[in-house]
Amino acid sequence: MVFLIPDWRPRRSALFMPASNARALHKARTLPADTLIFDLEDSLGPGERETAYANLRELVKGVDFGRRERVIRTSAVETEGFSADFEMALECSPDAVLLPKVEHADTLVLATDRLDRAGSSAKLWAMIESPKALVAIADIASASSRLQCLVVGPNDLAKTTGVAMRPGRMAMIPWFMTIIAAARANDLCVLDGVYNNFRDTEGFAAECAQAAELGFDGKTLIHPSQIDAANTAFTPLEEEFERARRIVEAFADPTNKGRGAIALDGEMVERLHLDSAMRLLEAHKVLDP
Numbered sequence: 001m002v003f004l005i006p007d008w009r010p011r012r013s014a015l016f017m018p019a020s021n022a023r024a025l026h027k028a029r030t031l032p033a034d035t036l037i038f039d040l041e042d043s044l045g046p047g048e049r050e051t052a053y054a055n056l057r058e059l060v061k062g063v064d065f066g067r068r069e070r071v072i073r074t075s076a077v078e079t080e081g082f083s084a085d086f087e088m089a090l091e092c093s094p095d096a097v098l099l100p101k102v103e104h105a106d107t108l109v110l111a112t113d114r115l116d117r118a119g120s121s122a123k124l125w126a127m128i129e130s131p132k133a134l135v136a137i138a139d140i141a142s143a144s145s146r147l148q149c150l151v152v153g154p155n156d157l158a159k160t161t162g163v164a165m166r167p168g169r170m171a172m173i174p175w176f177m178t179i180i181a182a183a184r185a186n187d188l189c190v191l192d193g194v195y196n197n198f199r200d201t202e203g204f205a206a207e208c209a210q211a212a213e214l215g216f217d218g219k220t221l222i223h224p225s226q227i228d229a230a231n232t233a234f235t236p237l238e239e240e241f242e243r244a245r246r247i248v249e250a251f252a253d254p255t256n257k258g259r260g261a262i263a264l265d266g267e268m269v270e271r272l273h274l275d276s277a278m279r280l281l282e283a284h285k286v287l288d289p
Helices: 022-030 049-059 082-091 105-118 131-135 137-141 154-161 170-185 201-214 224-233 238-252 271-287
Strands: 013-018 035-039 069-073 096-099 123-128 147-152 189-192 218-221 261-264 267-270
Touching: 013 022, 013 069, 013 224, 022 049, 049 082, 069 082, 082 096, 082 105, 096 105, 096 147, 105 123, 105 137, 123 137, 131 137, 131 154, 131 170, 137 147, 137 170, 147 170, 154 170, 170 189, 170 201, 189 201, 201 218, 201 224, 218 224, 238 261, 238 271, 267 271
Parallel strands: 013 035, 013 218, 035 069, 069 096, 096 123, 123 147, 147 189, 189 218
Antiparallel strands: 261 267
């Protein structure tokens, strides 16, 4: 099922790219990822920040990336480098700025004020990576009209809670569902976290399938080889689109005018299913133009 927030766009695959890696940034314009996240946080080594800034100015600022969404992740608000990272992000006019390690609604209020004062149209994304963030998730998700997307950080959640990262992530599912519920309550997109072993294609595909079933809109990635699998996992099957068409057509039949529920292919279908079907077909126009 595709959940259409007011400003929905495909975010099935959101690839983290080190801003310090010029070769990766060159390649970004050719990748089939829905979203590119140019990273100024975890992927930067000591002494690489100025190189990263230079790369963003040369290879991202003013560059046409086609339909790909452009997001820049800064360092955390509490860190020394945040202000410079934020200014660098604004200079590149991204679609959104991703704030890592968000634990309080005040973080988003601060960032919103900075965007407003700069006259920027950029949205805000927030990473949920700690117990404090989980406890404050309702306040975080409703903190700013600029907020567009929540991104789960399972690796940091494991580190900050002591919960082991096991295949299937069963211990974390209650947290995931809490984050998803907060996102949906505020018309936000919500993305699953990265899968570390990019050579484990079967494990990655299984985790994508789990994330899609839980209700995530897409998955953040660490390697281009993961893009196709993510796009496949978060794209409804053609049979689902066809089923949606049949539901819409059935309710459009004059004999069903005003009815709240109808029989279709041996099943009872209600108007809530019609709403979902119409959302799915709207998404199909974008996913398969």
